[in-house]
Amino acid sequence: MAGGLESGEAGLERHIPPEDLAEVKRILYGGEARKLNLPAAALSEAQERHFELQGYGFEAAPEQLRRPRVVRVGLVQNKIPLPTVTAVAVQVAALHRRIEAIVEVAAMCGVNIVCFQEAWTMPFAFCTREKLPWTEFAESAEDGPTTKFCQELAKKHNMVVISPILERDDIHGGTLWNTAVVISNSGAVLGKSRKNHIPRVGDFNESTYYMEGNTGHPVFQTQYGTIAVNICYGRHHPLNWFMYSMNGAEIIFNPSATIGTLSESLWPIEARNAAIANHCFTCPINRVGTEYYKNAFTSGDGGKAHHDLGHFYGSSYVAAPDGSRTPGLSRTQDGLLVVEMDLNLCRQVSDKWNFKMTGRYEMYAEKLTEAVQPYFVPNIIKE
Numbered sequence: 001m002a003g004g005l006e007s008g009e010a011g012l013e014r015h016i017p018p019e020d021l022a023e024v025k026r027i028l029y030g031g032e033a034r035k036l037n038l039p040a041a042a043l044s045e046a047q048e049r050h051f052e053l054q055g056y057g058f059e060a061a062p063e064q065l066r067r068p069r070v071v072r073v074g075l076v077q078n079k080i081p082l083p084t085v086t087a088v089a090v091q092v093a094a095l096h097r098r099i100e101a102i103v104e105v106a107a108m109c110g111v112n113i114v115c116f117q118e119a120w121t122m123p124f125a126f127c128t129r130e131k132l133p134w135t136e137f138a139e140s141a142e143d144g145p146t147t148k149f150c151q152e153l154a155k156k157h158n159m160v161v162i163s164p165i166l167e168r169d170d171i172h173g174g175t176l177w178n179t180a181v182v183i184s185n186s187g188a189v190l191g192k193s194r195k196n197h198i199p200r201v202g203d204f205n206e207s208t209y210y211m212e213g214n215t216g217h218p219v220f221q222t223q224y225g226t227i228a229v230n231i232c233y234g235r236h237h238p239l240n241w242f243m244y245s246m247n248g249a250e251i252i253f254n255p256s257a258t259i260g261t262l263s264e265s266l267w268p269i270e271a272r273n274a275a276i277a278n279h280c281f282t283c284p285i286n287r288v289g290t291e292y293y294k295n296a297f298t299s300g301d302g303g304k305a306h307h308d309l310g311h312f313y314g315s316s317y318v319a320a321p322d323g324s325r326t327p328g329l330s331r332t333q334d335g336l337l338v339v340e341m342d343l344n345l346c347r348q349v350s351d352k353w354n355f356k357m358t359g360r361y362e363m364y365a366e367k368l369t370e371a372v373q374p375y376f377v378p379n380i381i382k383e
């Protein structure tokens with residue numbers, strides 16, 4: 001349910017007495033995030049184009065030997081602009097136009113790396129279990145029309161673009177994957193990262209469509225920092241975040257599609273905890289709106305057949321390695337969140353808390369190797 005609440009933060013601002021608000025935010029959010037001074041032209045374009053624009057910044061302490069490594073990321077959340085019965089090519093074109101308009105504003109705000117929501121070129125139709133027309137939205141990650149479109153955006157705006165799509169892998173028998181394509185600011189395709197964990201919960205029937213990813217935990221060395229993409233349900237797997245971090249990711253994006261009744265109470269916790277545990281920035285992004293399907297589907301739970309998966313609650317935010325976070329974008333509106341961060345904060349927090357240094361990885365590696373064997377005997381001490 002969307003309910004009447006625009007965002008959790010709006011609720012706090014409305015109901016917490018002004019004299020307590022700063023302390024409440026310190027306890028809940030690790031402090032009041034610094035507001036970015038975004039260009040007036042960008043704010044008015046966002047208003048004109050009907051999306052929310054918010055900007056925040058995270059600082060690091062000055063160092064003697066390293067210059068600040070300041071980067072601006074842009075997180076985009078959006079509704080599907082057309083009904084799901086519209087012709088596939090028309091829906092894709094409308095989404096391209098919508099994203100193009102938002103990315104133009106991101107460029108005005110000096111964004112260096114932009115990330116879109118999971119499967120951004122299509123409705124999140126995996127709940128239906130119907131193959132057509134949904135599999136027709138799948139494209140080549142290397143040279144499909146959406147990748148070409150994003151390459152143009154990247155070159156035009158000198159921006160790294162993370163484009164999560166439904167991938168059709170023609171060199172492997174047309175296999176489908178849920179894939180984030182990472183495009184350098186030069187316009188070159190740097191590579192791709194496939195979704196490792198596929199949900200088996202509620203109406204998220206994604207295993208009907210595509211396979212568990214086989215690209216591991218790649219990180220991408222960009223001009224602006226070392227980045228990785230942990231797609232949606234991978235958010236619930238601490239070891240998945242950890243593996244990207246082990247490969248050196250300083251920013252881990254988490255393009256998602258998830259609904260209020262299922263996960264809204266988990267949303268503020270999981271990515272934020274991953275930022276703390278791995279001394280990195282995390283950027284969870286969720287789509288917005290309710291998407292309706294012509295044919296009703298059931299949840300296999302004896303309940304009534306229905307035409308929608310539920311309300312995608314947006315609320316995209318950024319969490320920093322020191323545990324602080326930005327407010328979330330709206331629960332109901334399209335939005336662009338611009339966040340400036342000094343990546344030096346990652347090592348500074350690591351040197352303070354030493355989670356990487358104190359992690360007993362060799363002990364876990366040895367025991368995990370045993371635990372995944374079929375005849376593993378758990379270490380339980382009995383009387």
Ligand SMILES: NC(=O)NCCC(=O)O
Nearest residue numbers: 199204232233257258263
């Ligand atoms: N897209 C996706 O994996 N959704 C599953 C639900 C969730 O992870 O909250």
